[in-house]
Amino acid sequence: METSSACLVLEGVSRHFGGLKAVDNVNLTLQPGERHALIGPNGAGKTTLFNVISGELRADAGTITLNGADVTRLAAHQRAARGIARTFQITKLFPNLTVIENMLVACEALDRRRFTMHRPLSSCADLVERATNLLDEYRLSPFRRELARNLSYGDQRKLEVALSMAGRPRVLLLDEPMAGLSSGERDVMQALLRQLDPSIAVLLIEHDIDVAFGFAERITVLYQGRVLTEGPKEMVSANRSVQESYLGLLVE
Numbered sequence: 001m002e003t004s005s006a007c008l009v010l011e012g013v014s015r016h017f018g019g020l021k022a023v024d025n026v027n028l029t030l031q032p033g034e035r036h037a038l039i040g041p042n043g044a045g046k047t048t049l050f051n052v053i054s055g056e057l058r059a060d061a062g063t064i065t066l067n068g069a070d071v072t073r074l075a076a077h078q079r080a081a082r083g084i085a086r087t088f089q090i091t092k093l094f095p096n097l098t099v100i101e102n103m104l105v106a107c108e109a110l111d112r113r114r115f116t117m118h119r120p121l122s123s124c125a126d127l128v129e130r131a132t133n134l135l136d137e138y139r140l141s142p143f144r145r146e147l148a149r150n151l152s153y154g155d156q157r158k159l160e161v162a163l164s165m166a167g168r169p170r171v172l173l174l175d176e177p178m179a180g181l182s183s184g185e186r187d188v189m190q191a192l193l194r195q196l197d198p199s200i201a202v203l204l205i206e207h208d209i210d211v212a213f214g215f216a217e218r219i220t221v222l223y224q225g226r227v228l229t230e231g232p233k234e235m236v237s238a239n240r241s242v243q244e245s246y247l248g249l250l251v252e
């Protein structure tokens with residue numbers, strides 16, 4: 001795998017919880033604009049891997065390189081400032097803030113100037129404009145003054161994806177954005193995922209094989225913390241051990 005042009009490279013990344021090897025010696029490379037799905041059964045280590053990439057958890061071993069720079073020891077906010085964004089398996093909106101306030105907080109948090117200036121949010125016309133534009137882009141403007149908790153679950157998940165765009169990421173990690181959605185909401189979310197900026201590399205955790213294979217050109221199968229196989233989707237779907245150990249269980 002070519003790594004010199006990659007925007008994200010994991011080499012030998014591990015994370016243990018006591019005696020449990022939740023993520024075990026994982027190698028993974030994402031090229032700019034790549035669409036990549038991370039699949040595997042419950043407890044395979046998918047979310048833990050996201051936590052280690054985004055910096056919510058430290059890796060016990062291995063290195064993480066983002067756009068050519070070693071970020072293995074950086075805190076989550078430093079990695080976010082360098083272009084990693086993510087959504088969470090469990091919704092993490094501010095439920096008692098409005099939609100536009102949630103967006104302003106996300107835009108403000110990733111605005112580099114906050115380190116040099118103290119100013120009220122209302123004076124930041126460009127931040128407000130960016131927040132407004134993002135809500136427009138994700139068709140959330142009609143709800144801008146609603147409290148986040150009053151949105152439908154589908155719109156909440158949509159808002160999370162929109163918030164993840166606040167910092168103009170180069171690498172986007174989506175942890176089961178489709179989970180818990182009705183079939184209509186899933187269609188909306190799938191359309192939204194297809195329309196994401198094609199220059200951003202997207203790593204998607206998704207249990208629905210059809211969705212995962214429909215979205216991604218490359219697939220990584222994680223099993224008990226380890227990469228069972230990785231490659232173009234045609235190769236992964238033809239892999240006998242994947243069929244037997246994972247796909248077969250789901251497809252029946």
Ligand SMILES: Nc1ncnc2c1ncn2[C@@H]1O[C@H](COP(=O)(O)OP(=O)(O)OP(=O)(O)O)[C@@H](O)[C@H]1O
Nearest residue numbers: 017020022040041042043044045046047048049089
């Ligand atoms: N903070 C933690 N402390 C201890 N064990 C943990 C912690 N987080 C995860 N684990 C364990 O690590 C393993 C991997 O969990 P993880 O949440 O990464 O799996 P997953 O692939 O995301 O599963 P799912 O598909 O159910 O979301 C599981 O056995 C889980 O119980």
Ligand SMILES: [Mg+2]
Nearest residue numbers: 046047048089
């Ligand atoms: Mg998970």
